[in-house]
Structure formats: C-alpha cells, structure tokens
Amino acid sequence: MPELPEVETVARILREGAPNGTLPLVGRTIRSAKVLWPREVASPTPHAFARRIAGSRVQSVGRYGKYLLIGLRGAGDGADALSLLVHLRMSGRLEVVSRSEAFTPHARLVWLLDDDLALRFEDARKFGRVWLVDDPAEVIGKLGPDAIDIKYEEFVSRLRTRFGALKPLLLDQTFIAGIGNIYADEALHLARLHPLRTADSLSEDEAVRLYAAIRQVLLEGIAANGASFDWVYPGGKFQENFKVYGRTGQRCPTCDSPIRRIIVTQRSTHFCPVCQPPAG
Template sequence: MPELPEVETVVRSLVPHLPGRKILSAEFGSKHVTPGNRGALAGKLAGRTIRAVTRRGKHIVIGLDEGTLVVHLGMTGQLLLDATPKNHAYGIFHLDTGMLVYRDPRQFGSIAWHADLAKLFAKLGPEPLSVTVEEFAARLKKHKMRIKALLLNQSFVAGVGNIYADEILYAAKVHPLAMASKLSKPRVALIHQAMREILTMAIEHGGSSISDYVDAAGERGWFQILHNAYGREGEPCLRCGGAIKKILVAQRGTHFCPGCQKR
C-alpha cells in the first residue's frame, strides 16, 4: 500500500489529533512487526507524551517526550485512530483519550522505538519533494542501474515505490530499463519534475487505494483513478493509444508504454 503520498496522508490525518496525547499503555502481537522483546517496547512507551507526527521517506515518525516511535507500514499496514481492533491488529496504543490501532495482515511493516533517529535514517536518500534538480542529476550519474530500480532504491530517494515509479517514468516518457547514469540532462529534468508533480498530486488526492490502503480515519485515497500506467496492462496509452505493457524490472511488476517511453 504505502508509498510517500499514502504515508504523508496518514501523517496528515494524525497531526490534528495525536500531539499532546499520552500513551497510557501499549500491546503488540506480532514477532514480525515488533521483533525482539515486545514487553520491553510496551514499557518504553507507557507514560510517554506524543509531541509531533512527521514523515521521513515511507516512515511515520512519532516524536515522544523521550525518544521516537517509528512506524513503517510495509505493504498492508494501517494506522487507525479510534478504530475497533479487528483481525490483524498487531499494535494497540491506549491513549489518555481514545486509542491508536496498527493493523497489518501481511506483517511486513514495523513498529520500533528509537533513541537515535540519525542512525536509523543514515542510509536514506533525500526527500523527493525537496531534492533539487542539480542534486538529483548528480546522484543519478553515480549509479549504473536501471532508472526504475534506482527510483525504488530508498538510499537514492526516500519514498518512491512501485506505483509512483511507474507513473513518474510514464509522465517523463522515459523507459524503465534506461540506464540512470546515461540519461541526458533534459530527460533527468523531466523525471525530476514528474516526480514532484506526481507525488504532489497524489498527496492532494489522499494517495492511491488499490486494495486496502486507508488513512488514520479509515478514508480511502483517490489517486488510483488518475493512474496512467500502473495496473493498466493491455489498456490503451492515454497519449498514443498503444497498449500499456507489463514487464519485470528489479523483480517488480513494471508498467509502461513502449510507444512513448524511450530508452
């Protein structure tokens, strides 16, 4: 589910509600989502006051009066405010008023407490909505990788996932298998601009709900209706009318238009 626009939407839906609230207690029920000593984690959180909720890449960063709670939604994670815990609720935070529930059927997400955020984020690339075109171009030059694989690499830019990588390359008319370091300056600028526009528009639409993504209030996003490439295999390209093709790049399903996207 969750790439930068979805995580940003979840964060924005939490910001009006969480800061100032106190975590009275917490319970965790998955050794995958919360590896290690789950009782110790609950102990770390009990009594803490939430100061702020922000985002870094695909991570939800919940600043506490002592340390930081970092939540990653993996593929199917949901952070729900004042929801009744249903199946797959592997994290429950009892607040002074209401509760916060973490659901994650596939358990690929993670919940952890960190004293040192700098260490956790040391290998993360820049934010795609903040990185300048100059820095973006300079970083591209350093990698002999396929552009699609590079966009997915969180140490290159933090937050782009499989849906938005496809949409960005479609908008920029760049073939997903193009070699990153060999892209011309104008094409790099097109990718950079497309990245900004697509992610910004997706945030404005509350992200993309393909199957189970919802924000903290349980609201679905609407950007999926504006997808031009992702999930449109065999359907006509909205620019040239040719069929959208699906191939495998970096082991991920990759949708593009062979007619408009050149290497």
C-alpha cells in the same frame, strides 16, 4: 497502501485528525502498549518497547520517505525525547480509534491512549515494523534524501554517480526515499523514459524531466490523499489518475497505444512502448 503520498496522508491525519471525526494523535498520552504480534517490533525487545513507551506524550507526527516519525516526550522529570518509527510496508494501517474498536482481527499493536482512545496498527500481511529509538537516524540514517524535499542539483549529482536501470534506481531507498512501484511507473511515464534506460544514459533534458515528473506525481498523489485500489486501504483518489500502473493492455492516455507490463527486479513494471521508447 504505502508509498510517500499515502504515508504523508496518514501523517497528516494523525497530526490534524480527519473530517470523518478521527481525532488527532498529537497531544495524546500513551498509557500502555499492547504488542499482539511481537515480530513487528523491530527495536528494542517487545517487552522493553512496551515498558519504555508507557506514559509518554505525543509531541509531533512527521514523515521521512515511507517512514512515519512520531516524536514522544518520555514520562517523568528530565523526560527524554523518544522517537517511535512506523513502516507500513505492504498492508499496514495506523489510525486513532475508540478503545472499543482497537482489537480487530488484524491489529498487531495497540497503544492505549487517554480519553478511551487507542492508536491501532493493523497489518494483514505482518510485514510492517515499528521501532522505539533515541535518535531516528538509527533507523533511517542510510536513506537517501526525501523524494519531495530533494533539490534538482542534488538529484542530478546523485544520478550522475549511478549506472543501473531507472526503475530499480527509483525504488532504491538509499538513492531517494519515498518512491514505490506505483509512483515509479507513473513518474517514468510522465518523464517519457523507458524503465530500463540507465541512469548514465540520460541527457540533461531527460534528467530534468525525470526530476519534474517525480515531483509532479508525488504532489498529485498527496493532493488526492494517496491511492487506494484494493482491500487494503480505502480513502485516496489517485488511482483514478493512473496512466500506466495496473493498466496492462489498456490505452495510453497520451498516444492510445496499449500499455505493456514487464518484470523488472521482481516487480511489475508498466509502461507505454511508444511514449517510453527503449534506448537506442
């Protein structure tokens, strides 16, 4: 499921709960951690991870790029601040559930909470990762600015140091953090830029369009609670607004031309050949 808008939606639900009765995670005490698939614990060792997190209390839930940042206060006096970071990768889901619902077939980690609740990390494809660190920068320190927070001046100054194609650039989390394959394609279409245009070829006007398009598609995605269109993740509505992603051969909503699909750096890339002409 997870690009910036989907991760933001998960963070909001963990912070505030959800209308369907899902309770907030903030304020809960983590009694213990059950590691069902140790390879998803990136740091420290799974044993140390479980030992160190036990007894801590959830202070905050945030997001940076595609990472969930869960702020903890450790157990005991002189309690140290800890950060639990979760990356959902391709198929991760993180939800507060009742303890009786926690141990599903795809549950990879389960944190047992107070009041017979649990925080469940399901991940069919096992690509997800969790970290327990003193300082989030140990994990996210090399990421670029968050794609929602970045200001235009910084976006352009970073853009002007790059020379490669726009599609892989938008997916480069050290350039800008949070954009994935869907929102990259949607942003490039909205900006009327071909995915293989190079960063150094953009005019000032085109750079403005790209910046504005990124903001718009991400904010619309957040407003729609993200996108969901397969077996992985129910909930969001943004898939109903896709203009190009997954619409190969269908009509461009702007100009009625058939949407084309190409492969760029191993990723499916959808664009309108009329609205997004190649450089030339």
